[in-house]
Amino acid sequence: MKPSEQPVPFLDLKQQHQALKPALLAVFEQALDNAAFVGGPQLAGFETEFAAYCGVAHCAGVSNGTDALRLALQGLGLGPGFLAITVPNTFIATTEAVSLAGGRFAFVDIDPATSLMDMDLLEAELARRFAAADASLRPRVVIPVHLYGQCPDMDALNRLAATYELLVLEDAAQAQGASVNDRRAGGLGHAAAFSFYAGKNLGGLGEAGAVTSDDAGVIERVKMLREHGQKEKYIHRLEGSNARLDAIQAGFLRVKLTHLEDWNRKRRAIAQAYDQAFAACGWIRPVVLRPGGVPSRHLYVIHVTRRDALAEHLKALNIHTGLHYPLPLHLQECYAHLGLGPGSFPRAERAAEELLSLPLFPEMTEEQIRRVIDGVLSFEVGA
Numbered sequence: 348m349k350p351s352e353q354p355v356p357f358l359d360l361k362q363q364h365q366a367l368k369p370a371l372l373a374v375f376e377q378a379l380d381n382a383a384f385v386g387g388p389q390l391a392g393f394e395t396e397f398a399a400y401c402g403v404a405h406c407a408g409v410s411n412g413t414d415a416l417r418l419a420l421q422g423l424g425l426g427p428g429f430l431a432i433t434v435p436n437t438f439i440a441t442t443e444a445v446s447l448a449g450g451r452f453a454f455v456d457i458d459p460a461t462s463l464m465d466m467d468l469l470e471a472e473l474a475r476r477f478a479a480a481d482a483s484l485r486p487r488v489v490i491p492v493h494l495y496g497q498c499p500d501m502d503a504l505n506r507l508a509a510t511y512e513l514l515v516l517e518d519a520a521q522a523q524g525a526s527v528n529d530r531r532a533g534g535l536g537h538a539a540a541f542s543f544y545a546g547k548n549l550g551g552l553g554e555a556g557a558v559t560s561d562d563a564g565v566i567e568r569v570k571m572l573r574e575h576g577q578k579e580k581y582i583h584r585l586e587g588s589n590a591r592l593d594a595i596q597a598g599f600l601r602v603k604l605t606h607l608e609d610w611n612r613k614r615r616a617i618a619q620a621y622d623q624a625f626a627a628c629g630w631i632r633p634v635v636l637r638p639g640g641v642p643s644r645h646l647y648v649i650h651v652t653r654r655d656a657l658a659e660h661l662k663a664l665n666i667h668t669g670l671h672y673p674l675p676l677h678l679q680e681c682y683a684h685l686g687l688g689p690g691s692f693p694r695a696e697r698a699a700e701e702l703l704s705l706p707l708f709p710e711m712t713e714e715q716i717r718r719v720i721d722g723v724l725s726f727e728v729g730a
């Protein structure tokens with residue numbers, strides 16, 4: 348097959364792992380030799396190195412990103428019935444974690460340009476809720492989602508959090524290495540939750556996650572909660588669960604962490620090439636980057652009116668695309684009981700109809716990048 352006929356995958360994990368094979372196999376062999384499968388030096392090493400990378404004091408490795416969110420909420424001391432505010436255009440893990448931690452959630456709409464939490468809308472929502480006599484309407488925590496690898500206006504959010512005495516938990520699942528004014532995701536709130544699902548910028552060979560925080564108490568609680576609430580064996584101070592990070596995954600992540608900066612740089616260069624190529628086309632609206640931020644470019648997302656037709660057009664050219672995410676959370680069947688019908692969050696709803704994620708991974712070739720650009724530009728808008 349000529350390169351021009353081969354599929355352009357949405358994501359190609361094989362190449363990355365081929366290149367790292369000797370180092371990853373060494374981790375595996377060491378685990379077999381030591382039979383150290385849980386905890387131990389690999390876990391401690393990863394926690395130290397990832398905390399340093401994020402510029403925070405503490406890190407706890409956990410089983411996946413959903414558990415990281417749940418354990419972070421519990422580690423922050425939030426108990427049954429707490430209310431969290433987040434956005435409706437996120438992966439469902441964000442709200443699942445709130446429910447799993449015994450909380451409730453409410454949404455605010457997004458800034459249509461960046462697809463991130465709109466801080467003016469948040470301010471209005473907080474003013475309304477804190478003016479109400481009903482104390483159950485008052486949130487205890489805000490969960491900003493660093494969607495596609497970009498952080499929202501964290502200065503504005505932290506100011507509001509200080510005013511209303513709210514906790515801030517970053518959903519940083521997509522933002523390993525992203526920063527705002529030279530401060531990395533993971534250290535921009537009271538705690539942060541990361542996913543290292545295989546397709547993330549930093550991904551394990553399976554499931555993995557982490558919680559970061561400058562608060563030693565939060566991380567101490569998370570470390571207990573991930574291991575049945577125990578500090579000493581069979582002495583359970585809290586009721587927890589099993590949410591440990593395998594030592595072998597921690598070892599794989601340590602290998603990959605040394606490449607993350609390089610991979611993120613490559614992602615940003617590809618995204619910039621897309622931005623430049625689409626700049627003159629009024630019908631293509633790439634997600635706008637906020638000033639002062641360096642995104643991790645986990646996903647490259649454009650908005651177009653005839654999204655499904657463009658996706659079909661690219662598919663016919665053997666170019667694979669994705670949708671992140673096609674249905675906002677408030678319109679999901681599992682949340683029908685919330686009674687939030689169409690029109691509740693019009694910006695998130697419109698974004699869901701118009702968004703399209705284009706292929707983006709560090710190993711993309713010039714030829715693949717060119718094919719994506721040419722493929723998009725060859726779409727007849729009015730056809």
Ligand SMILES: Cc1ncc(COP(=O)(O)O)c(C=O)c1O
Pocket residue numbers: 411412413414437438440441492518520521541542543544555556
């Ligand atoms: C925004 C967001 N939050 C949370 C998660 C949950 O992470 P995991 O799949 O590791 O449980 C993901 C991962 O898909 C995500 O993208």
